Amino acid sequence: MKHYCNGRPATADDLAGAVVNYGHFTSLQVRGGAVQGLDLHLRRLRQGTTELFGSTLEGSQVQAWILAALQAEGVVDASVRVTVFARGFDFRQPLQVLPVDVLVAVSAPVTLPATPRRVRSVVYQREMPELKHVGTFALFQHRRLALQAGFDDALFVDGQGRVSEGTTWNVLFGRGDEVVWPQAEALRGTQERLLQAGWGGGAVLEPVTLAGLGRFDAAVACNAAGVWPLAAIDGVGFARSEALCERALGLLAETPWQPLG
CATH class of the missing domain: 3.30.470.10 (Aminotransferase class 4, branched-chain amino acid transferase, N-terminal domain)
Structure with a gap:
């Protein structure tokens, strides 16, 4: 580097x-x-x-x-x-x-593979979550602890039980043909913004709680390096995550690239 x-x-x-x-x-x-x-x-x-x-x-x-x-x-x-x-x-x-x-x-360029991942929930709220600040110790430590416990990553939940974001990624959920973004304090990522613009009025924003995860049949993670399906959060599985991931990737394929020069 x-x-x-x-x-x-x-x-x-x-x-x-x-x-x-x-x-x-x-x-x-x-x-x-x-x-x-x-x-x-x-x-x-x-x-x-x-x-x-x-x-x-x-x-x-x-x-x-x-x-x-x-x-x-x-x-x-x-x-x-x-x-x-x-x-x-x-x-x-x-x-x-x-x-x-x-x-x-x-x-070197990185594109994260669309490989299904299992994550575990952790009660944690980033300080000043609206800013992408350099205070990343807790993010990396929670990921490390999740890996030690046999998971692929960690998903943050606030003190009210609402899903907010992953360690270095945002999350969206699917409910039939409906796309749901969790309503909680989080860093709003650029990839998330692009996907929201692509879905337009076809997506909704609402609180998503751990207790309510069974209402969804798909979950997808995204950041600037890629989009990937979530196979499960804790013990809740999502059968249609890969299909939702394909929809998200299709939207990004239609998103223009802005030249630096």
Whole structure:
């Protein structure tokens, strides 16, 4: 994985500033120099910068830095992570309005296979779930514990018993021909937004509880790297998850890719 900071190869000092646990990011897949939902990724970065640092971030500048990093690596297909931080951030003076630094990491492209997975539920609520912030310790630890217990991943449920999101993915459910998105506080992913736009009025938003999972016959997970069916959540199986996954993949196949250049 190669890193570029503010449009130039990252130095040790750049990376030292980025390890402070205060910042936000987005992860995206690039194919042929283009990104699905590029505008959504850039909007996420702008909003996070205003929220955490009180400053602005020009989407066009971020776009140019991503493109420059890809050109430096000589690739048009890649996985890219864009992290926004501030080397001048001081936790003792967190109200300072600071110029931000942008770290672009380029690695090999990834497409997660549409392999059915079994997940277990965990009562957990991310801090400030609306932000894709760098506080990811609990996400990875819950996934690790789920794997140790014989599952493929973990699904988060809030204190009211409502399904919210997976460790690094969103979830949707099927009920006959109806598509249901769970109504709870969660990070609203770019892939989720694209699928919601594709389904349009054909999808509904409602609270989904663990006790009510038996009302659904399908469940699908999604993030920027792919879409995959959920075979079961805890002991509840979903017979039509693979069919719903195929529908979702079909919608994404019709979603245009936005060029970086």
